[in-house]
Amino acid sequence: METREAWLLSAIAGLQPIFEDSGHTIPEGIRVSVGFPKGGKGGKYRRIGECWPRSSCGDATGSIFVSPEIEEPTIVLATLTHELVHAVDDCQNGHKAPFKRIATSVGLEGKMTATHAGERLNAQLVELAESLGTYPHSLLTPPDPKKRPGSRLLKCSCSACGYTERVTRQWLDTGAPICPCNSESMVET
Secondary structure, eight states: OOSHHHHHHHHHHHHHHHHHHTTOOOOTTOEEEEOOOTTOSSSTTOOSEEEEOGGGSTTSOOEEEEOTTOOOHHHHHHHHHHHHHHHHHTTSSTTSHHHHHHHHHHTEESOTTSOEEOHHHHHHHHHHHHHHOSOOOOOOOOOOTTOOOOOSOEEEEOTTTOOEEEEOHHHHHHOOOBOTTTOOBOEEO
């Protein structure tokens, strides 16, 4: 596969029999892409997938996003399966009972807001991942929003009295500042 999206579309085709065996049909023409789900970058409630209902798209086609923060193919496929359950339900019931019925019937387990593949489904996903080949994606780790770049100001001090001042590289290259206490040239420290 050349692109992640092509891989994910092939994955949807590969997941169709799993849904059909449980009595459900994946809607036609779902768009799937890799991107940060709304509100999904870091934070306490980090999302790794998201499905948008058909009514949210101008051409009545549902859209699924899989986080670029995951690269393990079977986890990507389990996330895609979870989001396809939303697509089957057209996002009408959140993670309530109708969603749960579909999710458990295809082999998802655990808390419905954070499902994982059960043993049988996981085996099917491993087989599907092998048939799809390498997932053409490399882990994307967003920068920590709490980490700010350091100051561009450089510290200069007077060797005689210890007075310090901060200046930009431009002004330091033009000429070192002069200490106001004893009129000596300051040096970068």
